[in-house]
Amino acid sequence: MYIVTYSIKLENLNNYEIRISPPKEMEELFSRAKRVSERRYQLKYYGNHEIICPEYIFTDCENIIVIPYFLNPGRRYPIQVYIYASSLYSSNTEIGQRDASEATRVAFGLKTFSHSTLCRTFKELEKSFEKSLKDHFGERFEWDKESGFRYNDVISEIEALTNKSENSPDANIEQRHPNVSNHFPTAKDTIDRRCKMTWFLHGFHRYIMKGNVDIIGCKFVKAWYDKHRRLLI
Numbered sequence: 001m002y003i004v005t006y007s008i009k010l011e012n013l014n015n016y017e018i019r020i021s022p023p024k025e026m027e028e029l030f031s032r033a034k035r036v037s038e039r040r041y042q043l044k045y046y047g048n049h050e051i052i053c054p055e056y057i058f059t060d061c062e063n064i065i066v067i068p069y070f071l072n073p074g075r076r077y078p079i080q081v082y083i084y085a086s087s088l089y090s091s092n093t094e095i096g097q098r099d100a101s102e103a104t105r106v107a108f109g110l111k112t113f114s115h116s117t118l119c120r121t122f123k124e125l126e127k128s129f130e131k132s133l134k135d136h137f138g139e140r141f142e143w144d145k146e147s148g149f150r151y152n153d154v155i156s157e158i159e160a161l162t163n164k165s166e167n168s169p170d171a172n173i174e175q176r177h178p179n180v181s182n183h184f185p186t187a188k189d190t191i192d193r194r195c196k197m198t199w200f201l202h203g204f205h206r207y208i209m210k211g212n213v214d215i216i217g218c219k220f221v222k223a224w225y226d227k228h229r230r231l232l233i
Contacts, residue, residue: 001062002073004225010070010078011214013045019052022066030056030064039065044076046109069221070214072233080217081108082121082233087204089118090197093190097122122197124233129200131228 007021022030030036033056043049051071056064070078081104089100097115105113204220224232 001064002231003064003066004069004221004231005066006069006218006222008068009214010045010068010080010217013043013047013049016048017050017052018068020054020066020068022054022056032060033057033064034059039073041067041071041073042076043071043078044110045078069218069225072231075233077108077110077113078217079221079233080213081110081113082117083125083201083204083217083220084108085113085118086122086125086197087201089122090194090201093194121233122193125197125200126193128224128232129196131230132200132224 003023003026005020005023007023008018035057037055037057039053039055041051041053043051051068053065053067053071056066058064065073067073070080072079072082075082084107085100085104088103089095089097092100095103097118101113101115101118104110104118202220204216221232
């Protein structure tokens, strides 16, 4: 299992090797470990980094790996990048995943970030969204008060876009081409999914655009992890 720590900030990654320290409040638990090993993860964020995380091996419980809040084990970029792309795509219904991926590359100065990566991330976030509904994560998230961002506001905006898209050339594609049942999804096809994700992510990319990559990312991930004790993606 993973335990998330906030001992090092994303903006402070100045070296190639970054060693992660365990949370001090859990020292008693880690002292019971049979041994301690290391997990090494590669991270790209304005340079290449190797994140070295301690793994505590226990005989009486599941092993624990301590990771920084911005790390996605097995992924090359910080979690903020993936959330940003999903937020940008979900809240701009007139752009596709390719456009959102390109904008993400520009925003973070990346050489690569494909639309297929965004597609997979979006699906994984949808699973987390379903989890959030069961536990009312969104209702308690303090960004609501700060931004005035409400689910009903999103509904109204999306409904307006839905009505607009009904008059688009792709709106009645199945009626015009009855044999084409698996056409490429249009903006109208994804309205409901985008609406839910926009509410879940609370306009994440809008905060990022203000230059608060580290602060906002930490805040969102911490709120999620403290509530669910599982990784967001």
